[in-house]
Amino acid sequence: MESSKIVKALSTVMDPNTGQDLITANMVLHLKVDAPNVSFTLQLPKLDADYKQQLNFACQEAILEVYPEANVHVHMQNPAATAAAGQGSGGPKTNNPLPHVRNIIAVASGKGGVGKSTVAVNLALALQELGGTVGLLDADVYGPSAPTMLGLQGQKPKVERVYGKPKIKPLFAYGMPVMSTGFVVEPEQAVVLRGPRLAGIIRQFFEETIWPPLDYLVVDLPPGTGDVQLTLVQTVPVTGAVLVTTPQEVALADAVKAMNMFFLDSVNVPVLGVVENMSYFTPAELPDNKYYLFGKGGGKTLAKKSQSMLLGEIPLVQSIREGGDEGKPAFVNKEDQVTREAWMKVAKNVARQVAIRNELLPETRRVEMK
Known part of the structure; x- marks a missing residue:
């Protein structure tokens, strides 16, 4: 298995919120390829169930099309939500629909x-x-x-x-x-x-x-x-x-x-x-x-x-x-x-x-x- 082919496959997966591919949007982190296992983290602006499910299935499908024998493990995280969890229920929360717009x-x-x-x-x-x-x-x-x-x-x-x-x-x-x-x-x-x-x-x-x-x-x-x-x-x-x-x-x-x-x-x-x-x-x-x-x-x-x-x-x-x-x-x-x-x-x-x-x-x- 080649990491470059995995990256190329993930570049065909679009974020349903922004229409940008995952690689261009820098959403893929910690990619690890140890055949037949492929694991990586998706950094997401929000963690609602439909959004996570859509991206999970899309990533699985894109990689399995290149390597049908792969075991794909996708971990999803939201940095702001993780930080808020560390501060208890009163911590700051975010659900920005436009994380790719700076100002x-x-x-x-x-x-x-x-x-x-x-x-x-x-x-x-x-x-x-x-x-x-x-x-x-x-x-x-x-x-x-x-x-x-x-x-x-x-x-x-x-x-x-x-x-x-x-x-x-x-x-x-x-x-x-x-x-x-x-x-x-x-x-x-x-x-x-x-x-x-x-x-x-x-x-x-x-x-x-x-x-x-x-x-x-x-x-x-x-x-x-x-x-x-x-x-x-x-x-x-x-x-x-x-x-x-x-x-x-x-x-x-x-x-x-x-x-x-x-x-x-x-x-x-x-x-x-x-x-x-x-x-x-x-x-x-x-x-x-x-x-x-x-x-x-x-x-x-x-x-x-x-x-x-x-x-x-x-x-x-x-x-x-x-x-x-x-x-x-x-x-x-x-x-x-x-x-x-x-x-x-x-x-x-x-x-x-x-x-x-x-x-x-x-x-x-x-x-x-x-």
Whole structure:
């Protein structure tokens, strides 16, 4: 028996949660081959019975196809669950449906119309430009903007069966995986959903979508502090939140409410910083002129209240609106250096704040609501 053939066989086995093969996902540990015995450990993000059974049978079948005489022994472990067991029933527990996504960034606002979706889309593209692997989840179920902003209108995600269970394959735009309610709801259709159905849709985006391994998953939330926000923090561990506001007082007052939601003891999600959108108007023919149509200082005030930082100020320019409507986000327009530099500054600050947050604060966990 050759270990290389065993590894090759196991590379054909897919994790039903992520759609990644076991070898690529680094889930196989301590492989030992002593003919006719083959033993190894599978490191799993969760240990529910169906999940373990599916992987056990799949591994057995793959190896026996190469070596029919093999005695296959599969040990399964969850590191977090093992650590919690050592601390007694009060120890920390985890059941992260996306263990291969390193950071989940929520983009939030207190009210609509402040350009939150514009920030989410361009932030994701700028983080990708910095070298990260990035995905975008448009969780704004009432007004999904990602299909229009990324030129994906009318396209539908495909469904693939993994061990008999349907999984959704995200669409791609500019090399980035994207999921949105707008892919499954007709543009003119009114979305009228109660809390439980909303929660089911959001969980499906995380638990039944084949997201590739990512450094960042940017989640565009609906405005306010409703069911979607609550379901998000209950379903996945959110690394941090980016708050979006405009300089004017009425936007700032609502943004403070969104900030306070993340600071609730039962939620406790760090605020990475604030993006002030529509900070000033700059005409294309007068790029050095700044006209503060909505006042000044709202972003700095919110950053101070949230004890975070002002991640950047995005100007109000015609190219941002045109790019969003045409499916070509402002960041991909390399001729508009002023706007690109503004988005790149935001992305660099977000990446820096995520690194600091991960260095100084405990590992992110899902919120356990009672």
